[in-house]
Amino acid sequence: MSRLKKSLGQHFLRDKNVVKRIVDAGKLSPEDRVLEIGPGGGALTEEIVSRNLKEFIAVEIDPEWVSFLTEKFGDKVKIINADATDFDFSSLGGKFVYFGNLPYNVSTAILRNLLTHRKTLKKGIFMVQKEVADRLTAKKGKEYGYFPALLSLFFDIKKLFNVPPKAFIPPPKVMSTVIEVTPKEFEIEEKEIKEFESFLKRAFSQRRKKLKKNLGLKELPEELKEFKDKRAEEIPPEELLRIFRLLR
Known part of the structure; x- marks a missing residue:
């Protein structure tokens, strides 16, 4: 198994109750296509696989984890070795329910890329640093900035629940928050x-x-x-x- 890489901002979920709660938030049906960003050690992946979906794709930047996940899940998941901050999600065609424990250091970059490929998003359930979630859902004041102003034109973003550091290996120094991202009927070039x-x-x-x-x-x-x-x-x-x- 690949070792955790601090340069990739990796903290992996170990709390199975939190994992189930995150996947449940997607309200998945057998007809859904799911895309997981940064599966890492596969905690969410394992739970998503158990839901018997139409299609399941995961995008993972670390080739060591790609090898590990491919060996563990076989043809149950299509693993793509790519960087989610600039991956062309539109190339996959159609709409997906997205999941991801987004690395703290690139979460906003990934969301910005998803804005470009927003037509592929049916709904997104993401875990981010609580501070990031506070900013993304701000409507005014010091937390509100250019990025929340941009994203909120295209997406409804709401906080679902917080996740404490003890749910991860290694425990981060901050609280995490699971958010739901739903596209709005709004379009500009x-x-x-x-x-x-x-x-x-x-x-x-x-x-x-x-x-x-x-x-x-x-x-x-x-x-x-x-x-x-x-x-x-x-x-x-x-x-x-x-x-x-x-x-x-």
Whole structure:
């Protein structure tokens, strides 16, 4: 078995009750196709396999774990050796219920990649650092930033439950949270998403400054005058998109 790799941010679940609770949250049916990100030692994988699904694919970056999982599960799971931060999930075709104990150091990068491939997502059940979950579900204030503002236009994200450090080997120094990610009926072109993302990064660049200052403007146009004294962290995502489009 491969050894844990700190460089990959690996902490593996050992609590079978937590594993079952995570998979149960997916509300799987026999017709579902499942994609697991970063299966590692296969704790979630084993539980998902037991659900007798239409198809099960796992994406794992570490070739040692790929060999271990292939030997353990055989043809019950299709293992792809790839980096989930830039993998083309759309190449697999169709929609999946996603699962993943996302490594702490790349969880936001993986979610950003899933935004690009959001049409493949029926629903996602992910475990992330509690601090990340707090940010992703924030609607205003200090936890709310450019990434939650971007993601929340396309996904409903809600916290399901917390997972204590003792549920892992080795125990991390932080609490984890399981979140549910569900796509919204909202669509804009990829080019505009990238431009809007750049706009958001500028808007949130110096959090204590007003929006117009961060955008390099002396004043906002008349039709945006209600935002003239506001900071980005006080403005909902939909309104930030409206501001972006009017200024563009």
